[in-house]
Amino acid sequence: MQVYIEADRKSWSELCLRPSSDNPVVRERVEKIVARVKADGDEAIRALSREIDGVEMGELLVSEAEFAEAAAKVSQEVKDAIAAAARNIRAFHEAQMPSPVCLETAPGVRCWQKPVAIGKVGLYIPGGTAPLFSTVLMLSIPAKVAGCPELVLCTPVSRTSGKVAPEVLYAASFCGVDKVFKVGGAQAVAAMAYGTVSIPKVDKIFGPGNQYVTTAKQLLGNREVAIDMPAGPSEVMVLADETAVPAYVAADLLSQAEHGADSQVMLVCTSKDIADAVCEEVEKQTAVLGRADFVERALEKSRALVFSSVEDIVDFANAYGSEHLIISMKDYWQIADRIVSAGSIFLGNFSPESAGDYASGTNHTLPTCGWSRAFSGVNIDSFIRKITYQELTREGLQGLSKTIVEMAEAEGLQAHANAVKVRK
Amino acid sequence: MQVYIEADRKSWSELCLRPSSDNPVVRERVEKIVARVKADGDEAIRALSREIDGVEMGELLVSEAEFAEAAAKVSQEVKDAIAAAARNIRAFHEAQMPSPVCLETAPGVRCWQKPVAIGKVGLYIPGGTAPLFSTVLMLSIPAKVAGCPELVLCTPVSRTSGKVAPEVLYAASFCGVDKVFKVGGAQAVAAMAYGTVSIPKVDKIFGPGNQYVTTAKQLLGNREVAIDMPAGPSEVMVLADETAVPAYVAADLLSQAEHGADSQVMLVCTSKDIADAVCEEVEKQTAVLGRADFVERALEKSRALVFSSVEDIVDFANAYGSEHLIISMKDYWQIADRIVSAGSIFLGNFSPESAGDYASGTNHTLPTCGWSRAFSGVNIDSFIRKITYQELTREGLQGLSKTIVEMAEAEGLQAHANAVKVRK
Numbered sequence: 090m091q092v093y094i095e096a097d098r099k100s101w102s103e104l105c106l107r108p109s110s111d112n113p114v115v116r117e118r119v120e121k122i123v124a125r126v127k128a129d130g131d132e133a134i135r136a137l138s139r140e141i142d143g144v145e146m147g148e149l150l151v152s153e154a155e156f157a158e159a160a161a162k163v164s165q166e167v168k169d170a171i172a173a174a175a176r177n178i179r180a181f182h183e184a185q186m187p188s189p190v191c192l193e194t195a196p197g198v199r200c201w202q203k204p205v206a207i208g209k210v211g212l213y214i215p216g217g218t219a220p221l222f223s224t225v226l227m228l229s230i231p232a233k234v235a236g237c238p239e240l241v242l243c244t245p246v247s248r249t250s251g252k253v254a255p256e257v258l259y260a261a262s263f264c265g266v267d268k269v270f271k272v273g274g275a276q277a278v279a280a281m282a283y284g285t286v287s288i289p290k291v292d293k294i295f296g297p298g299n300q301y302v303t304t305a306k307q308l309l310g311n312r313e314v315a316i317d318m319p320a321g322p323s324e325v326m327v328l329a330d331e332t333a334v335p336a337y338v339a340a341d342l343l344s345q346a347e348h349g350a351d352s353q354v355m356l357v358c359t360s361k362d363i364a365d366a367v368c369e370e371v372e373k374q375t376a377v378l379g380r381a382d383f384v385e386r387a388l389e390k391s392r393a394l395v396f397s398s399v400e401d402i403v404d405f406a407n408a409y410g411s412e413h414l415i416i417s418m419k420d421y422w423q424i425a426d427r428i429v430s431a432g433s434i435f436l437g438n439f440s441p442e443s444a445g446d447y448a449s450g451t452n453h454t455l456p457t458c459g460w461s462r463a464f465s466g467v468n469i470d471s472f473i474r475k476i477t478y479q480e481l482t483r484e485g486l487q488g489l490s491k492t493i494v495e496m497a498e499a500e501g502l503q504a505h506a507n508a509v510k511v512r513k
Numbered sequence: 514m515q516v517y518i519e520a521d522r523k524s525w526s527e528l529c530l531r532p533s534s535d536n537p538v539v540r541e542r543v544e545k546i547v548a549r550v551k552a553d554g555d556e557a558i559r560a561l562s563r564e565i566d567g568v569e570m571g572e573l574l575v576s577e578a579e580f581a582e583a584a585a586k587v588s589q590e591v592k593d594a595i596a597a598a599a600r601n602i603r604a605f606h607e608a609q610m611p612s613p614v615c616l617e618t619a620p621g622v623r624c625w626q627k628p629v630a631i632g633k634v635g636l637y638i639p640g641g642t643a644p645l646f647s648t649v650l651m652l653s654i655p656a657k658v659a660g661c662p663e664l665v666l667c668t669p670v671s672r673t674s675g676k677v678a679p680e681v682l683y684a685a686s687f688c689g690v691d692k693v694f695k696v697g698g699a700q701a702v703a704a705m706a707y708g709t710v711s712i713p714k715v716d717k718i719f720g721p722g723n724q725y726v727t728t729a730k731q732l733l734g735n736r737e738v739a740i741d742m743p744a745g746p747s748e749v750m751v752l753a754d755e756t757a758v759p760a761y762v763a764a765d766l767l768s769q770a771e772h773g774a775d776s777q778v779m780l781v782c783t784s785k786d787i788a789d790a791v792c793e794e795v796e797k798q799t800a801v802l803g804r805a806d807f808v809e810r811a812l813e814k815s816r817a818l819v820f821s822s823v824e825d826i827v828d829f830a831n832a833y834g835s836e837h838l839i840i841s842m843k844d845y846w847q848i849a850d851r852i853v854s855a856g857s858i859f860l861g862n863f864s865p866e867s868a869g870d871y872a873s874g875t876n877h878t879l880p881t882c883g884w885s886r887a888f889s890g891v892n893i894d895s896f897i898r899k900i901t902y903q904e905l906t907r908e909g910l911q912g913l914s915k916t917i918v919e920m921a922e923a924e925g926l927q928a929h930a931n932a933v934k935v936r937k
Contacts, residue, residue, distance in 0.1 A: 111736075170919035177618040184616045185626055185899075192608045194601040194874035202609055202875075205853050207887055223920055256923055292886040307735045311743040312535075315887030319735040340932040347928040374935075378928055425902060429629050436904040441932040444905055448916045450618035451626075451901040462716040463631055463739030465899040475609075475889040477875040478849060480860040481868055492872045495594035496647055499680055504771040504802055508764040508865040511798075 090356065090371070092364050092393045095401075105409045107458050108322065108351050108390050112300060119304040122275040123282075130285030137276045142248050149287045151258060151269040159258035171260055174448040175226055181450030182231040185469040197485020201478040206236035210472065211281035211291030211314075212266070215298050216245035216273055220254030223446065227453050227467065228295045229264035235472035240266045241289055243281060245273020274298075275305035282314040293317070295467065297454065317467055321458040322351035325442055326411035328402055328424065329367065330359040333417035334438055339370030341415055341441050342391070343384060350386035355409060356393040357402055359418075364393045403427045410461040413442050430461045486512055514780065514795070516788050516817045519825075529833045531882050532746065532775050532814050536724060543728040546699040547706075554709030561700045566672050573711045575682060575693040583682035595684055598872040599650055605874030606655040609893040621909020625902040630660035634896065635705035635715030635738075636690070639722050640669035640697055644678030647870065651877050651891065652719045653688035659896035664690045665713055667705060669697020698722075699729035706738040717741070719891065721878065741891055745882040746775040749866055750835035752826055752848065753791065754783040757841035758862055763794030765839055765865050766815070767808060774810035779833060780817040781826055783842075788817045827851045834885040837866050854885045910936060 096104055125133040131149065138146045190202040212228045215221060225242070232240055242261050246252055253271055261269050270288050272280055278298075284290025293315040294306060303320055310316035325345035327338050342354040358364045375384055396402050403424060406414060410430035418424055421436045428434060432455030433445055445451045454467035465471075481489070490509045497505035520528055549557040555573065562570045614626040636652045639645055649666070656664055666685050670676055677695055685693050694712050696704055702722075708714025717739040718730060727744055734740035749769035751762050766778040782788045799808055820826050827848060830838060834854035842848055845860045852858060856879030857869055869875045878891035889895075905913070914933045921929035 164923075166919050167923045170916040170923075173913075173916040174920060177622070180618050181614075181616055181624050181626075184614045187611065190605075190608045192605055192874070194604050198601070198868075198873050200605050200874045202605075202892065208853060209886075221924055223924065311731045311734045311740065315884070316735065336935050337932070340928065340935045343928040344926070344932040347926055374928075374931065378931070384928070421904075428900070429632060431900055433901040433903070436902060439907050439910045439936060440903050440905045441910070441936065443917050443921060443929045443932045444622075444910060444913060445901070445903055446917075446929060447920045448913045449622050449903050449905065450616065450624045451903055460739070461898065461900075462633075463898070465897075466901060468626065468899055468901075470894055470899070473889075474885065474887070475892055475894070476852070476855055476885075477857045477869070477890060477892075478860060479857070479864050479869055479873050479875055480845075481864045481873065483863050486863045486865070486868060489597075489868060489872045492594040492597040493867050493870075495590050496598065496871045497867060499588075499591045499594075500645055500647065502768070502771055504764065504767040504798075504808070505867045505870060507798065507802070508761075508768040508867045511760050511764045512863060512865065 090368055090388055090391045090393045092361070092395065094361060094395045095397065096394055101405060101408050104392060104394065105459070107324070107353055115300045115304050119275045119301055119308060123279040123305060123308060126276050126279035126285070127283050131287050134272055134276050134280060134285065141274065142245070144246060144248060144251055146271060149270045149272055151253065151271060156258055156262050159255035160262065162255040163259045167256060168259070171226065171263055174223070175230060175264065177448055177450035178226055178230045179234060182234045182469050186234065187470070195485065195488055197482035197488060199480045202475050203478065204473040205476050206238070206473050207292050208237070209239045209241070209289060209291040210237045211294040212240065212242040213277055213294060213296035213298055213302060214242060214244040214257055215302070216247060216254065220257050222254065222256035222260040224296060224454065225257060225260035226264060229261065229266050231452065231467065231469050232472045233265050235469055237472050241281065241291055242266045242269045243272045243277035243288070244269065246271050275301040278302055278305035278309060282309040295454070295471070317454065317471055318456050318464045319460060322353065323348045324353040324411055324457055325413040325415065326355040326357060326406060326409055327415040328357050328406060328418055329363050330418040331363065332419045333363065335363070335366040335370045337438055337441070338367045338417055339374050342371060343374055343378065344441070344443055345413065346384040346387035346391070347378065350383050352387040354387065354391040355411065357405060358393065358395050359397060359402070361395050364395055368393065406431070410459045412455045412457045412461065415440070415442060432456050432461050432466045514792055514812055514815045514817045516785070516819065518785060518819045519821065520818055525829060525832050528816060528818065529883070531748070531777060539724045539728050543699045543725055543732060547703040547729060547732060550700050550703035550709070551707045555711050558696055558700050558704060558709065565698065566669070568670060568672060568675055570695060573694045573696055575677065575695060580682055580686050583679035584686065586679040587683045591680060592683070595650065595687055598647070599654060599688065601872055601874035602650055602654045603658060606658045606893050610658065611894070619909065619912055621906035621912060623904045626899050627902065628897040629900050630662070630897050631716050632661065633663045633665070633713060633715040634661045635718040636664065636666040637701055637718060637720035637722055637726060638666060638668040638681055639726070640671060640678065644681050646678065646680035646684040648720060648878065649681055649684035650688060653685065653690050655876065655891065655893050656896045657689050659893055661896050665705065665715055666690045666693045667696045667701035667712070668693065670695050699725040702726055702729035702733060706733040719878070719895070741878065741895055742880050742888045743884060746777065747772045748777040748779070748835055748881055749837040749839065750779040750781060750830060750833055751839040752781050752830060752842055753787050754842040755787065756843045757787065759787070759790035759794045761862055761865070762791045762841055763798050766795060767798055767802065768865070768867055769837065770808040770811035770815070771802065774807050776811040778811065778815040779835065781829060782817065782819050783821065783826070785819050788819055792817065830855070834883045836879045836881045836885065839864070839866060856880050856885045856890045
């Protein structure tokens, strides 16, 4: 990790840059994949599995027998852990459920806003280097809490075993996912956006993925289907002062770095001593970790910054807008209250990112790459729409009629005015 | 309007089709405009105003003098109407403001979710055939209620006067918009997405527009900037039984049809008699309206359907997912409670769409083209992010540690497990 001391504000936009991900080659390939799935549906999916992954797919839908086989392979310890995590995730998302709003804005004019669950939800769970079954919990539990009637999940099979990770299938079944399909990559996103004979067209697609998945979501989002957010490589920023424990901070940075070579970790400290102590710990802990290749490549893209002023620390954290922000500082709530851009914030020395990644109850599907400036992490709102209603009495409409007619006529919309006048 | 009696469910997807809007020529032009603004900023904007609109632009920022001139031109009646509408819109959006959520999900594990306003909001207000100053209210009032610190508005000047409509400037000033820029079309969207010397880069872009604006929002949304929703031509569906008043229904259909030639209006009735009576009224009222060319072209694309079964009426309304849904039926709440896809619902004989378009308090920026399946209309949530926080005690983390370690190890993420183990 390169260390920057009192970096000038002019250099901040460069220091906030993420490893670039806009790849025109990927984009072009994804456009072709999407076009093929749109045109040929299941047939295109099978052909793409053959071409890209060298896997010959039969039935795409996971069968009861496959679910049973998966459940038998998952240890009781993991099952218990899933149940414990699910309890907390469910409780925290239930607490977020919005209530209907009802207001008489003027005499005889009643307005409502009511939450209504999205009908068909599509979840994408990556396969790849780690079977991220925790994401199954993070997406399907809030969907069920919101009341979404239909949950579809797509996930690739392993190239070596030709099967879906058993933990993913167990978690899907545990959380009440209706159908799981053995499809990965951009083709899975396209299938859920357009629908095929096997795979239903959904209203909104959720979940992380590699460059191909993200590009497909960006391409089809707002055109064919809604998406949760434009996800990118994971990232963490740790703010540390003299009350931070270097071994803890190092462990948090490394837990982010092991996600992949394109992950980014940022350390912001109040002194160079702390930065040095953390860097030393990072080296020590890296030596005993698996996935050290990923970790080392991620650390190359990572930065340690030292600012003596709390003002600078807060402003830099907001400028970066980290997906995960760990505040290991004495007055952590005072800092947290001044943060306006972050996905999720971890407070104090005993709130590692892993707690929120798995089990505390917060969601781990969060905006990366500075998108926290405009997007929330996945939460109960992600699975509902809020429909408004209004009921006016004859007198209620009369009370508003002058206002409506005046505005409609000033906008040159005669028929809008007439819809009020005709009701007199 | 063509009338369909007891249309077979197999034909519904065709009957729910909107006038197509995906135009590759528009897309290509927008891509070029966006690239030019990204590369040359203000200079590109001035060149585009010259080329597209034949207008020579000086300063893009609206001056104090221009605001004063506009305020002098707006009648007191319109000013009063704006103030009255604003009161209701503000009240209804204030009532929507979400509260922070706090929950101890397990002993020593506290999780929060807090709403935080988006920092920089960009509003687009079309010029075109009607100066839609009501949209200024619908976007800027909730932004201010949410607490967004910076509101920027782009709107084109009239080709004939070279000025922005005075009502738009008055409304912007009245609602506390910080800066108004005289830029329209795809170039306005690109300017707010990338930022130029004059126009600030924003976090999220809101507002309706023509095909160029919508295409630019779809293109840049999820890649460079967040957007409110993929807006398209406006639409209304009216459900009518024998308690509906044909003259009222006709007036509602026409108030939608006058929006533009690409608007769509749908009538769903319980009997052919009602459909005939409404169609007759539509003809009668059209004869006395301005904008009759728009109206007639919109009506060509519109449909009247007759279903004797309430089941069919509800299912068809949900299949269409109308932006505006007017329920002029006896038991309108019973029907409304079964609607799961609509932008905003208008109940009974005295709740015309115009009420919500201007003054009742609900928002009129709503999902069109079936997007109500996944999107809400603009509401207070549109202007905030919900950030999560967690604070674990040493004991709280210990209580979760087995769960976290078990899951992390099953996912092959050793460093995630280590971030917990190191804290023992």
